[in-house]
Amino acid sequence: MKKDKRILALVLAAAMMGTTALPVWAQTPETADSSVVEVEGTLENIIAAREALAAQPATLAEDDNNIQAAQTMVERVANAVKNHTETAEKVNIKDLNLDKDLVLSTLADLNARVEGGEAISKLSCYYSRDTGLAVAIGLEYCTAQDVAAMQVKLDQLVDQANTLCQTDLEKVFYVHEWLVQNIAYDREHLSDNVQDDHNLRGALLEGTAVCDGYAKTYALTLRKLGITGVLVTSKDIGHAWNMVELDGNWYQVDCTWDDPVDGSDQLGYCTHKHLLCTTEEMNTNHNDDGDDSVAFDLENLGTQNIVNLATDDTYENTWWKDKKSAIFPCGGDWYYASGERLFWRDDLGDCDSNLAREDDSGVVAGSIALDGTLLVATDKQACEQSSWIKQYELDPASHEVTEKKKESLQSIGIAAQWDGIYYAVSQQEYHQDVRQYIKT
Numbered sequence: 001m002k003k004d005k006r007i008l009a010l011v012l013a014a015a016m017m018g019t020t021a022l023p024v025w026a027q028t029p030e031t032a033d034s035s036v037v038e039v040e041g042t043l044e045n046i047i048a049a050r051e052a053l054a055a056q057p058a059t060l061a062e063d064d065n066n067i068q069a070a071q072t073m074v075e076r077v078a079n080a081v082k083n084h085t086e087t088a089e090k091v092n093i094k095d096l097n098l099d100k101d102l103v104l105s106t107l108a109d110l111n112a113r114v115e116g117g118e119a120i121s122k123l124s125c126y127y128s129r130d131t132g133l134a135v136a137i138g139l140e141y142c143t144a145q146d147v148a149a150m151q152v153k154l155d156q157l158v159d160q161a162n163t164l165c166q167t168d169l170e171k172v173f174y175v176h177e178w179l180v181q182n183i184a185y186d187r188e189h190l191s192d193n194v195q196d197d198h199n200l201r202g203a204l205l206e207g208t209a210v211c212d213g214y215a216k217t218y219a220l221t222l223r224k225l226g227i228t229g230v231l232v233t234s235k236d237i238g239h240a241w242n243m244v245e246l247d248g249n250w251y252q253v254d255c256t257w258d259d260p261v262d263g264s265d266q267l268g269y270c271t272h273k274h275l276l277c278t279t280e281e282m283n284t285n286h287n288d289d290g291d292d293s294v295a296f297d298l299e300n301l302g303t304q305n306i307v308n309l310a311t312d313d314t315y316e317n318t319w320w321k322d323k324k325s326a327i328f329p330c331g332g333d334w335y336y337a338s339g340e341r342l343f344w345r346d347d348l349g350d351c352d353s354n355l356a357r358e359d360d361s362g363v364v365a366g367s368i369a370l371d372g373t374l375l376v377a378t379d380k381q382a383c384e385q386s387s388w389i390k391q392y393e394l395d396p397a398s399h400e401v402t403e404k405k406k407e408s409l410q411s412i413g414i415a416a417q418w419d420g421i422y423y424a425v426s427q428q429e430y431h432q433d434v435r436q437y438i439k440t
Contacts, residue, residue, distance in 0.1 A: 035130050038138065039100070041107035041123035043198065043212045047235045049104030050294040054305070067302040069096040070106060074298065077137060078114035087141055090126065094135040100127035103134040106298060108212065108231040108240065111200060112219035113298070118142075118150045118200040142201050150204045153418060158224045164329040168246055171225050172253070173275070173348055177326045179218055180259040180270045181415040183209050211256040212240040218255050229253075232295040232307055237288050241274070243295050249312040252282040267413030267424040267434060268367050269382035270326040276315040279308050320348065324381060326415065328370035331396025335375070337365040342377065344399050363392075363401055369416040369437075370394070375401055376421050376437055382413040389414070389423060391439065 039045055073093050080091045093103070103125045111117035124138030142150070157178055165171045186197045186208040196202030196213075203209040203217040215231050219242055222229035228245040232252065241254035254274035274285055283290035293307045320327060320336075327336040334345045342365040366380035373394045378386035388408050392401040414423040414437070421437040 035128055036126055036135060037129050039104060039125045039127065041104065041125065042193070043108070043233070043240055044238075046104055046108045047233045047238070049101040050233055051235050051292065053099075053101040053105050053303075054292075054294065066098065066102065067298075069098050070102065070298055070303065072096060073098065073103065073106075073137070074110070074113050077110055077139070078116075080139060081114050081116045081119055081141075084119070084139070084141055087143075088139065090136040090138050092136050094133075096134075098134045100125055100132055100134045102303060103127075103137065105294070105303070106296060107137075108216075108233060109219065109296065109298065111216045112223050112229060112231075116147075117220055118154060118204070119147045121199055121201060122195060142199075146201055146205060150200060153204045154221065154224060156418065157221055161221075161225055166332070168225075168227050169348060170329065172222065172227060172244055172246060173327070174329060175218060175221050175225070176253060176255055176258065176272075176275055177270060177328070178416075179203070179214060179221075179255050181268060181326050182417055183207055183214060183217070183255075183259065185256060185259060186210055214255045214259070215240045215242050218242050218253065228297065228300075230295050230297055230306075232293055234286070234288065234290070234293045236292050237286055239286070241282075243306065243310060244276075245297075246276075249314075250306065250309040251276040251312065251315070252279060252310045253277070254282065254285075257285070266382040267422065268326060268369060268415035269324060269413060271324050272320045272322070272327075275321075277310065278313050278316060279310040281313070281316055282310070318349070319345065324383075325367055326369070328368070328416070330370055330373065330394060333396065333399070335368065335370055335394075337368045337377065337381070340364055340366045340379070340381070342368065342401070367414050369414045369421045371416050371421050374421070374439055376414060376423075378411055378414050378423070384412070386411045389437070391437075 073096055076091050076093065080089060107123045107125065110123060111120050119141050120139060121142045122140035125134055126136040126138060127134045161171045161174050165174050183203050184207060196206055197208060197210045198212050200217050200220065203213045219229035219231060222244060230243050231240050232243055233240050241252065241256065243250050243252050253276060257274045258271045260269060260271065279290060294305050295307045296303055297306050323336055323338060325337040327334050334348060336343055342363040364379055365377040366386060367382045368375060368377045375392040375394045377390050379388055380386040387410060388406055389411060390403060391405040392403055394401050411423040411425055414421065422434050423437055424434050426433040
């Protein structure tokens, strides 16, 4: 069955009126019309809709009305978000004759697809019980104060990426590093299904998220940088991550799994195993066959499942795949800690001849954080107890560092965050005691 689904173009003809068997959804009829049902755009419901859509024996013509109708739907949502004055509203899409599963399948990407999508707190699909066709999209918004705060952080991240990075590859890499350092996986409330864990507010303002919160924030930030990023979902592993397009090639990225969710999830601990992978590599990393993974690039490829388009293996064995420290740009080069020493590289490619090791000058660095030319290092990597923190001034032209201060204090991890460098002084079950590093 799964092999049959793999070759399907995941589409639904607009004329198809039959309904699929309903998943176990929370269904809330509108009081005005008991035949209209609301389905919340939760990750579970979106995955169920994509699974139902995959089972439809539909084919796609290049001029299929579903593509145009779906794009019109996105335009209407974008217009509503741009002009909203209420805390909640419904966008009428009844005239588009779109199947509910098709609409639900695209809700995962709506935050990233529309300008100002960070304002969306919650999405729903209203559909007719009689026809199975969607009649409206429900939108709930964050407060104006929260939206303004999120926009400040997004603008900061986009400005930093544009200033420090020269290529789209570097921007994709930089945003990955930044989000992994600034978001913690919310294991404490995982079973509570906290709404903010699944949207940008939780990721940007609370600093906590679960998988689709990471993925939505990553996709939206890349869109603001002019890079296409979409969400991938999988029923088998109950998970969401990303696909990104670089120079005409698709790659898979999983920020959540690069921010370890087990006991090694320490401040500044950043892995790269799930960054710019082929579909085959990501399936191996996820320990999954990937047969039920689904992703759409609605604007360019309609409702075709693009998950198997990630075939370019350029970055499969590159130097940063095994690094467990965040990698920072400065002056056109990239700095990181490995083997308790400070390294730099002049690009993100796979040319070992460009590597320079700075241990000749005694630069010990188990973990680092870089803010401009301020480089702060600890003696152990992020998942181990460090006994000191050192402050250096970095000269990007010569790659030399000058020690400015050393403090004998214990820490567990260090990271560059929104307003400076922070270090953790202790670790509890779900939380760290995090303090800001004060520059001399």
